[in-house]
Amino acid sequence: MISYSLGSVYYKKIDLKLSKLTINAWQNLIGGLFLFPIAYYYKKKEIIYDDNLYLSLIWLTIIISIIANNMWLKLLKIDTVKASKWLFLTPVFGYFLSYFLLNEQITLHACFGTILVLLGLKISK
Numbered sequence: 010m011i012s013y014s015l016g017s018v019y020y021k022k023i024d025l026k027l028s029k030l031t032i033n034a035w036q037n038l039i040g041g042l043f044l045f046p047i048a049y050y051y052k053k054k055e056i057i058y059d060d061n062l063y064l065s066l067i068w069l070t071i072i073i074s075i076i077a078n079n080m081w082l083k084l085l086k087i088d089t090v091k092a093s094k095w096l097f098l099t100p101v102f103g104y105f106l107s108y109f110l111l112n113e114q115i116t117l118h119a120c121f122g123t124i125l126v127l128l129g130l131k132i133s134k
Contacts, residue, residue: 011040021085029082030075037074094133097126 016036019025025032056062084092101123107113 011043020082021089029079033075033078033082036078094130097130101126 016032016039020032081092084095104115104119104123108115
């Protein structure tokens with residue numbers, strides 16, 4: 010996220026003439042290089058090649074790294090301030106994903122926080 014955030018600010022500041030996909034690829038490469046020593050330190054001796062691994066890789070590489078990041082870069086070109094407001098929805102989606110995928114309970118605090126986030130987005134428009 011640090012690599013991505015710094016890249017987004019740099020991209021906006023100097024108005025690069027590269028495609029969004031190229032910038033996205035460089036941001037992911039630099040972020041991955043920073044994480045490589047940490048991943049090597051915490052690695053397990055065995056990698057289990059099952060459906061969970063493949064679905065996770067597809068989700069992280071195609072859905073998040075390519076599609077979502079390109080949508081984010083497009084929003085940054087339109088209006089940086091309005092685009093940044095949508096980042097507040099991240100915990101809300103996290104609640105829903107944890108409920109549907111991990112069968113976790115959504116607490117009253119989470120519901121109250123979601124209402125505040127949605128009200129904040131409504132007010133800030």
